[in-house]
Amino acid sequence: MSFTLAIVGRPNVGKSTLFNRLVGKRLALVDDQPGVTRDLREGEARLGDLRFTVIDTAGLEEATDESLQGRMRKLTERAVEMADVCLFLIDARTGVTPTDEVFADILRRKNAHVLLACNKAEGRAGEGGMIEAWGLGLGDPIGISAEHGEGMSDLLAALMPVV
Ligand code: GDP
Ligand code: MG
Numbered sequence: 001m002s003f004t005l006a007i008v009g010r011p012n013v014g015k016s017t018l019f020n021r022l023v024g025k026r027l028a029l030v031d032d033q034p035g036v037t038r039d040l041r042e043g044e045a046r047l048g049d050l051r052f053t054v055i056d057t058a059g060l061e062e063a064t065d066e067s068l069q070g071r072m073r074k075l076t077e078r079a080v081e082m083a084d085v086c087l088f089l090i091d092a093r094t095g096v097t098p099t100d101e102v103f104a105d106i107l108r109r110k111n112a113h114v115l116l117a118c119n120k121a122e123g124r125a126g127e128g129g130m131i132e133a134w135g136l137g138l139g140d141p142i143g144i145s146a147e148h149g150e151g152m153s154d155l156l157a158a159l160m161p162v163v
Helices: 015-030 068-082 098-109 127-134 152-162
Strands: 004-008 040-047 050-057 085-091 114-119
Touching: 004 015, 004 068, 015 040, 015 050, 015 085, 040 068, 040 152, 050 068, 050 152, 068 098, 085 098, 085 127, 085 152, 114 127, 114 152
Parallel strands: 004 050, 004 085, 085 114
Antiparallel strands: 040 050
């Protein structure tokens, strides 16, 4: 069965790092047909035995006239509409920020199917952030390290029942 996972969250939490880990070199295949839009990058992901489409939301990093919140809202809403499941990423080292709260709100309002992951959780550095993440009310946070490849089996285990 095939499904689409959108990675959403504020800038710098590690969305693209996770996208690259899930997609690996297979992104080369979609390079000919550049992403869905400039702000949404699409690739074919592999995680354990699962194969799926993954969307990386970018474009929030660029400075424009429009407010960050306005762009976040539009981009997240577009990603939610394209995806079967959203992976909401926060930075476990920073903990939950006001911007994270805005994202959580958008996702709740859209009634999106959300998995919550705390990235940068290698070692014990992310423990405080994991505890804070509980308070978002978006379910059990999954501790991962996109950079070091930790927690990928937990991510797989969380995805299995919802796809
Ligand atoms: P994005 O803006 O959400 O796409 O975030 P990026 O993927 O560009 O990552 C932002 C920064 O966080 C980069 O410097 C990454 O190297 C770093 N980063 C990403 N994942 C991890 C992780 O698992 N652990 C740590 N310590 N740093 C990470
Ligand atoms: Mg990025």
